[in-house]
Amino acid sequence: MQLLTANDDLTQLTGGRPLDDISKMPSDDRRAVLCKYLVKEDPVVVQEPIAWSDEESIGRFLLLKRFLNNDESRQHLLLEARRVFYEENSFIISLSGFSRFLDDMLGDWEDAVAVEILVRDLTIKVERQDCQCGQLMEHIQRLSYFAKMPQLQKFTIEWYTPPKNVDDGLPYDWSTLSSSNSSKGTSLHSVTDDDSTYEDGGSNETLRWETSDDDIWSLDGDVHG
Template sequence: MNRRIFSAVTGIPVVCKGSQNGMASCMIEDLYSTTDSNRKATLHQYLVQPDPVIINPLFQWDAFNPGILSGLLLLQMLARRSDALGKVIEAEARDIFYGENEFLVWWDGLYDFLHPPWSGTDHKSDIGRMVRKIVVRYDMRAMNTKLRHLSTELEHLFKLTRPRRVAVEIQGSGTAEGSDIATQAVIQDISGIVKALLDHFGDIFTIQKAIGGWVLLNATEFSCLRSYWDSPSESAREAASRSQATFEEIMQLQVERWIRGQSMRDPGLQIPTHEGGQAYLSADLGGYPESYSKG
């Protein structure tokens, strides 16, 4: 197979013959003999795509990202370079790939994403320093065969040191606002870690529910759940005691209780709590509380 790539030196098409590995090798030779600005432009051409880079642990990276296939091979080949210029080009390539793409990562592949085979490190990675935009997807319809827990896996997000957007996406059926039992169970499980992520990342972090779509298909409806982690107002507490609270207010009170319960079970979990009050379930899980007081 022959494929044209454009020389970073002259801008003239260069024919690289053979496999994708052969094309990547040809690209490396070209990158060695060009200016810094042309080299970075070429790296951007082959390493950045307009759509999110899909990272699913069940598939190879190239399975759903054909537009940057040559770039992915280039990253792997550059990681094996030991000369000074090769190391410089590798660092530039990784900064561009991780810094200029948005990544859609399945929750159980988050650790491996931050520690790719070509990173050359066994216990820590600097990928977290480079990533700027990431969405972590949890599909409620998928079977968890790895005995991993979503709340634990989300802790890997703290390795991101300079992100511009961090999102957790709960995908599945049910209702967009998350009043269905399945979504309620997920929210309860991750209420503590989401609170910690909100405190850590601030406005750049969000959590959303996605309805429709399957596996890699786009969802048809999104709903932001971030406000459920806002501190409930006094009027919300009073409305709940009269069974007149809105669903959002109920969820704020519910999440507050779940977080407090988790922090009591795990004293090392440093999450602010609001003392007092009556535990209760949402409308889907058991109805409004008969009364709610600050205690």
């Protein structure tokens, strides 16, 4: 990502107008300006350390934060930008980084809405080696409370096998678990690519999950680790 100076980047945000003019805009217009500045079509891949991230949306927010953080009169604009960042972007994170993500990677805030209440679209990646011996269901149960958040529109758990040495001759295998809300409740399922097989000829298994009436993740069928 090309490095942006504070002057150049904030000019892009404001369109040459003073930040105070943006603060005085009607809320819908102000949100539209912040969305144009902070929200991208592709998911934001979250990796630590966040200050070194090459994600444009993260870099732009941190730049705006540095510019506004010491100005008490503009804190409301910064908090609104934070809300837009979390609500309107989609995110991809590792399972190991999930707790840190909910603690707010963008900094410490007073009187700010919790991240878990803002995020609408989240994908969590889990290495397949961490899903043996029933551990996958433990992970899902740990995450089930997040899936109940009323603002959540899409919640995906993606488990995968990291690529091995090319000499091993093994395919890069991954599967996706996706949750979707409907009038019939919430379901979590995975169907692997039918064409993806290991060298021994064995095909990948199809796993299915669904929520029971008491919102506890249950497993439909047997799973062999």
